[in-house]
Structure formats: C-alpha cells, structure tokens
Amino acid sequence: MRKPCCDKQHTNKGAWSQQEDQKLVDYIQKHGEGCWRSLPQAAGLLRCGKSCRLRWRNYLRPDLKRDGFGEDEEDLIIRLHALLGNRWSLIAGRLPGRTDNEVKNYWNSHIRKKLESHRHVGFTRLRAEISAARSKNQANDPETFIDVNNQVVGFNGGKLEPTNDSSSGIYINLDLTLSIPSKNFESSDEN
C-alpha cells in the first residue's frame, strides 16, 4: 500500500489564505519549484505538497493571465480538443498563460454547452477554413488533419490511427505540432 502524500491530520484544506499564498510565493521566488513534498515544511506551510503545487500552478504563477478567454483562445481550444480530446495539459500548453485546470473548467462550463446547443452552427466557420485547407494540405501532412465530423485520422499515443467513421472526408489543418508543452514560454514557468 502506498503511503499518503502527506500527513492529512496535520495539514490545512480548503481555500488558501493570503498569508499562505504569500509564504508560498516567497519561498518559490527564493528557491524555485523544487521538491513539492518537502516544500510545505520548508516554506512553513501546513499544506500537502500537492496542494502547494496546484495553488502555484493554477493561481499564483506570475505568468498567468487573469482575464477571460478571448474568442481566438476559445476557437483554439475547440480545435485542440477535437484533436487531442481531454488532454487538458497539452491543450493548455498551447495557450500561454492558461492552466490545464482553467481550460478544463472553461470547456466544461462554456464551450461544451455551446457546442451541444449550436453544434452545426459552431462548425460553420471551421468549415470555411476546412475548404481552404483541404485542397492545400490534405495529402501533405496527414497527422495535422482531423475530420471535423467524426475523425478520419486520430492521434493516439503518438501514433496516427484511422478511426471508425470517414463519412465526410472533410479535413481541417490545425497547424499543430505536438511538441513538449510550454517549451515556447517556459522561462517564467520553470524559474
């Protein structure tokens, strides 16, 4: 049986106080993101390492955007989700200043409902791009294409796989390379 990540009897849970936030920020600014397991004690926090990590990554990191999602970001999320599914960290990796949690929440509370209620309308704009991209790219680089309706080609664990429905034959160029997430803007993330 695996040990729990921390002694839960002696850790705080729930919302973070300003003092806790400050302690965490101060510590990470001084020492960087080191070992999360030992960080709470070193920083004088009664939290488990996981909680500290989450708080930092999702809320306290200085490079995070705190404003709402733009139209272009929403559009990108929809496209990436069509390709990657619920790989929120990968999706967030393509959106500077956004976290996986934020993207996931935004998807669940905004985009999913939108797509459910306006499914065909939602694809109208995509279809215009599809037509343009189709003739240009279809044969060149299949791994950057998906079928908007039901996935002609999927990306599965680093491997391209044909999927079960190829009815539409419509492709969209996502202009996507699956590089290591956040490498484009890692300076603030890794410091």
Added chain:
DNA sequence: AAACAATCCAACCGCAGCCCG
C-alpha cells in the same frame, strides 16, 4: 426580500507514468 436553482471555479482525490537507486 427570501428561497431556490444554476453556474463558476478553486481545490481535492486517485491513478498513471516517470525517474532513480
């Protein structure tokens, strides 16, 4: 103004995978 419902989002949980001895 109060009660209830719906929505949002920060935080938690448990699992998977990576790393290292």
Added chain:
DNA sequence: TCGGGCTGCGGTTGGATTGTT
C-alpha cells in the same frame, strides 16, 4: 529489471456567487 517514491494529469467535488422566481 524491478520496485518505490514523486510528480503530473484528468475527473470530480463543494463552496461561493449570480440569476430567477
């Protein structure tokens, strides 16, 4: 090669806020 420890990820929860009746 194997096993244990640690981190990261995705799913889920629950409290706070906002909207509706």
